[in-house]
Amino acid sequence: MSGEFPGGGGQTSRAPAFRTPLKRARGLGSGKSGTHHFWVQRVTAIILVPLVVWFILVLLSLVGADLEAARSTIARPWNAILFAIFLVTLFWHARLGLQVVIEDYVHKRSLELALQLLVTFLCGLGAIASLYAIARIAFTA
Amino acid sequence: MANRERPLSPHLQVYKPQITTTMSILHRITGVSLALGGISLVWWLMSIAIGGEAFAFASKQWSSPLGLVFLFGFTLALVYHLLNGIRHLLWDAGWGFDIPTAYKTGYSVFVVGFVVTGLIWFCGLRGGA
Numbered sequence: 001m002s003g004e005f006p007g008g009g010g011q012t013s014r015a016p017a018f019r020t021p022l023k024r025a026r027g028l029g030s031g032k033s034g035t036h037h038f039w040v041q042r043v044t045a046i047i048l049v050p051l052v053v054w055f056i057l058v059l060l061s062l063v064g065a066d067l068e069a070a071r072s073t074i075a076r077p078w079n080a081i082l083f084a085i086f087l088v089t090l091f092w093h094a095r096l097g098l099q100v101v102i103e104d105y106v107h108k109r110s111l112e113l114a115l116q117l118l119v120t121f122l123c124g125l126g127a128i129a130s131l132y133a134i135a136r137i138a139f140t141a
Numbered sequence: 142m143a144n145r146e147r148p149l150s151p152h153l154q155v156y157k158p159q160i161t162t163t164m165s166i167l168h169r170i171t172g173v174s175l176a177l178g179g180i181s182l183v184w185w186l187m188s189i190a191i192g193g194e195a196f197a198f199a200s201k202q203w204s205s206p207l208g209l210v211f212l213f214g215f216t217l218a219l220v221y222h223l224l225n226g227i228r229h230l231l232w233d234a235g236w237g238f239d240i241p242t243a244y245k246t247g248y249s250v251f252v253v254g255f256v257v258t259g260l261i262w263f264c265g266l267r268g269g270a
Contacts, residue, residue, distance in 0.1 A: 042233060045226055052223050056261060063268040067196045070189050087182070094176035101169055123176075126183050133186035 037096060044093035051086040075141030080134055087130035095123035160247045161240075168225050171218040178215045213262065220258050224250045 025031040058079065062070050074083060098119045106112040188199035202208045228246050232238050237246055 042230065045230060049223065049227060049230075052219065056219075060261065060264050060268060063265050067189065067192055070196075071192070074186075074189065083186075087186075090179060090182075094172075094179055097169075097172045098176055101173060122180075126179055129183050130186055133183070133190040136190040137186070 037099075041093065041096045044089050044096070047085070047089045048093060051082065051089065054082060055086055071137055071141040074134065075138045077138075080138040083134050084131055087134070088127045091123040091127040091130075094126075095119060098123075161243055164225060164247050164250065168222060168229070171222040171225075174218045175215070175222055178211075178218070181211070181215075213258075216258050216261055217254070220254045220261070221250065224254050224257075 030037070058073065062073060065073070073079060099116060102112055102115045102119065106115055185199060185203075188195045203212065228237070228250060231246070232243075237243060
């Protein structure tokens, strides 16, 4: 009977299924972090909903604008702050989403790991480069 | 693995496409596209921060035919991902997960999405002229 439990009692038929399903799941996949990934993806999504609408309106106001107009718009205190929140949240959300896509479709472990690292680095780079650009615009406009 | 007969995932080649599955994969495709397009957002901000020739060069690229096609695709993907993302958040909150409602909200995403994208481009082209 115990032999029919997947991974339950080890190799010998004498060993009963001492290990509970919880014990076997711990440390694997979402067993490491529970619903944390799911939750942060939703929190960033909720932040991005109003910010995307705001961002589209700002971009529309900048159509055909020259450099000075674009700089002074982004440099306005609340615009600069919202731009910073928008870009950081966007790259965070992107990283979480891309992570799941890679987990689902890339089955070669080495390639998966390389892509996960690449995505993490690029999203971090995107967020920090955006913050640099926004700060430079805000403090020099 | 238990040695039991279990239902397998449908083979996509012989499986009739449904709006629910199509929209699910579209959500992923637009999400990945937007993440890649996010790089251009950083480039745009950088060009404004640096100014001078960098800004002139970037402005020229954005208003080129290829730049406009890119922007239009970006708008479509952004609006779709936004609206369908709201649909996902409503599901997470426990609303609209039954099939008739999921179909209705699904079609609404397409209709509202095209209208909103058209509206954004109407305002953009009128403002830019």
